[in-house]
Amino acid sequence: MVEYANSGKDAITISHNNRYDIALVDIMLPDMQGTDLVKKLAVMLPSTDFIHITAHAALDSAIEAARQEQVVSYETKPLDMDHLLVVLKQIMKRKKMEDALLQAEKLKSIGTITAGISHEFNNILAIISGNVQLMKRSYKDHEELVNALDIIMKATNDGAEISKKMYNFAKTEVGNTEYVTYDLSDLIKQSIEFTMPRWKNMAQANGLNYHIDIEGIRGISEVRCNSAEIREAFVNIINNALDAMPVGGRISFSTWNRDDSVFVSVSDTGKGMTEDVRKKVFDPFFTTRRPQGTGLGMSIVYSILSRHNGKIEVESEIGKGSTFNLQLPIVSRADSTRAIPETEQESKSSGHIKSV
Ligand SMILES: Nc1ncnc2c1ncn2[C@@H]1O[C@H](COP(=O)(O)OP(=O)(O)O)[C@@H](O)[C@H]1O
Ligand SMILES: [Mg+2]
Structure with missing residues (x-):
C-alpha cells in the first residue's frame, strides 16, 4: 500500500495511526526541511526506513542527511523508477529477513x-x-x-x-529415530480426515457449508519428517481456519516443488487478521480467542517447522481470509531410507502425565 502526503504537516498527520516500511522524503518540502521531517517521523515510526529525494544541486545536503540513522539511501531527481524499484525491493527483502x-x-x-x-x-x-x-x-x-x-x-x-x-x-530437535520419509500430500489428506468430524459437525449443527478444496494438491517430492508432528501442524492450521470461519467457508490446499523445497499453502476464507495479530500469530500464548484459546497452536506449528528445517509464513486480509505458506526441504536420494509404514499409535495424546 502506498500513501502520499503533500507537505511535512500532512506526513506527520497520516503517520499517527499508520506504520510504514519505507518513507520517501523530499529534502525540500513546502513547509519544512525534509531532514527535520525525518527527525520527527523517526520518533513516531521507529521501524521505518527513510529515503531522501533530492535535486542534483542539493546532493551534498542529501548525503549529509543520509548520515541520520534511519535514512538508508537517497535518490536524485528526476527519479529513476527502475533504480528506485530495485532499492525498495532490497530494503523489503532485508526487512523481511x-x-x-x-x-x-x-x-x-x-x-x-x-x-x-x-x-x-x-x-x-x-x-x-x-x-x-x-x-x-x-x-x-x-x-x-x-x-x-x-x-x-x-x-x-x-x-x-x-x-x-x-x-x-x-522442543528444538526431532530425534533421528523419529524421522520417516513421507509424501506430504498424504499427510495433508490424513490431517483433513482427522479434522473431518469437527467441520462435518459444525456444518450439520448450524446448517453451514464448509468446502475443503484439495485440487491444488499436486504430486510433490518426499520429505523427511516426524509424520505425527507434521500432521499435528496441519491439524492446528485447519482448526484455526475453522475457528476463523464460524459461518462457513472454504479451505484450499495447494502444493508444489521449487528448487530443493516442497511448498504447501493453506488458505481460508475466514475473517482474516489485522497486521498486529498477523505479526503475533506464532507467539506462544498469543490468542484472540480467550478463554477457549491457549495461543499455543500456531507456536507449536512454527516450532515443528523449525525443527524440520522448514519455514512458515502467513498472509492475511481482514474480511477476506488468511493463507499459511509452508516450506520443507526435499529429501535427497542419499538419505532417503523408507521407513516401515507406521501404525497410528504415536498420534493422539491422552491427558496422561509424564515427566519431561
Ligand atoms: N486462519 C486464521 N484466521 C484468522 N486468525 C487466525 C488464524 N489462525 C490463527 N489466527 C489468530 O492467531 C491466534 C493464535 O492462534 P493459535 O496459536 O492457534 O491459538 P488459539 O487458536 O488457541 O487462539 C488466534 O487466536 C487468531 O487470532
Ligand atoms: Mg488454534
Whole structure:
C-alpha cells in the first residue's frame, strides 16, 4: 500500500495511526526541511526506513542527511523508477529477513523459559495426580470426596495437556529415530480426515457449508519428517481456519516443488487478521480467542517447522481470509531410507502425565 502526503504537516498527520516500511522524503518540502521531517517521523515510526529525494544541486545536503540513522539511501531527481524499484525491493527483502531473525530469536528465548516451566509443572502435576489416585482408592466409599477428587483429576489432566503443548513448542530437535520419509500430500489428506468430524459437525449443527478444496494438491517430492508432528501442524492450521470461519467457508490446499523445497499453502476464507495479530500469530500464548484459546497452536506449528528445517509464513486480509505458506526441504536420494509404514499409535495424546 502506498500513501502520499503533500507537505511535512500532512506526513506527520497520516503517520499517527499508520506504520510504514519505507518513507520517501523530499529534502525540500513546502513547509519544512525534509531532514527535520525525518527527525520527527523517526520518533513516531521507529521501524521505518527513510529515503531522501533530492535535486542534483542539493546532493551534498542529501548525503549529509543520509548520515541520520534511519535514512538508508537517497535518490536524485528526476527519479529513476527502475533504480528506485530495485532499492525498495532490497530494503523489503532485508526487512523481511530481519523480522524472521527477530522472531526466531524471540521464540528461542521464550522456548527456553517455556521448557523450564513445563518441566517443573509436569513434576508437580505428577505428584498431585499420583496422590489423588491413592486417595481415590483409599476412600472409594466416600462419594463426596471421590467427586471432589475427580474434579482435581480433571483439572490436573487439563494442566498436563497445556504442559504437553508447552513442551511441544519448546522442543528444538526431532530425534533421528523419529524421522520417516513421507509424501506430504498424504499427510495433508490424513490431517483433513482427522479434522473431518469437527467441520462435518459444525456444518450439520448450524446448517453451514464448509468446502475443503484439495485440487491444488499436486504430486510433490518426499520429505523427511516426524509424520505425527507434521500432521499435528496441519491439524492446528485447519482448526484455526475453522475457528476463523464460524459461518462457513472454504479451505484450499495447494502444493508444489521449487528448487530443493516442497511448498504447501493453506488458505481460508475466514475473517482474516489485522497486521498486529498477523505479526503475533506464532507467539506462544498469543490468542484472540480467550478463554477457549491457549495461543499455543500456531507456536507449536512454527516450532515443528523449525525443527524440520522448514519455514512458515502467513498472509492475511481482514474480511477476506488468511493463507499459511509452508516450506520443507526435499529429501535427497542419499538419505532417503523408507521407513516401515507406521501404525497410528504415536498420534493422539491422552491427558496422561509424564515427566519431561
Ligand atoms: N486462519 C486464521 N484466521 C484468522 N486468525 C487466525 C488464524 N489462525 C490463527 N489466527 C489468530 O492467531 C491466534 C493464535 O492462534 P493459535 O496459536 O492457534 O491459538 P488459539 O487458536 O488457541 O487462539 C488466534 O487466536 C487468531 O487470532
Ligand atoms: Mg488454534
